[in-house]
Amino acid sequence: MKKSSEEILSSLASQGFRMTRLRKAIIGVFTGNGLPMSAEELMDILRAGNTAFNRTTVYREIGFLKARGVINEIQFLHERVKRYELASLEHHHHLVCLRCKRVEDIVLENDLADQERSILDSKGFHVTNHMLEFHGICRGCNR
Ligand SMILES: [Zn+2]
Numbered sequence: 001m002k003k004s005s006e007e008i009l010s011s012l013a014s015q016g017f018r019m020t021r022l023r024k025a026i027i028g029v030f031t032g033n034g035l036p037m038s039a040e041e042l043m044d045i046l047r048a049g050n051t052a053f054n055r056t057t058v059y060r061e062i063g064f065l066k067a068r069g070v071i072n073e074i075q076f077l078h079e080r081v082k083r084y085e086l087a088s089l090e091h092h093h094h095l096v097c098l099r100c101k102r103v104e105d106i107v108l109e110n111d112l113a114d115q116e117r118s119i120l121d122s123k124g125f126h127v128t129n130h131m132l133e134f135h136g137i138c139r140g141c142n143r
């Protein structure tokens, strides 16, 4: 289940981590915006919200939140930059538009449960996770 800003903050506080203004702001951005964000996009949003920061601290915060399991890092195939999204989002995949680079979340009905079952049957391999991203042309670009 998607965690709220308050849940994440109180969980970090209970583990004894200091709650800086920047850390709160970054967690607020991640819980408010569901789509995978690059560090640059995160900084654009912080700037727009008049949050003061320096780049090094933002990168350090991203590393911290990643290490605490608050956010996941995503590396899309066609991109150099890394993106980040809340780790507590429902299991989903991404639709990546090759033209405008827009990313959309997609929750697949039944996901890959059948395929994973047949992998177990045929290979004796127990799948615990999978990665899958869809590339193509989005509705806006397809007009
Ligand atoms: Zn597009």
Ligand SMILES: [Zn+2]
Residues within 6 Å of the ligand: 091, 092, 093, 108, 111, 112, 130, 132
């Ligand atoms: Zn899946």
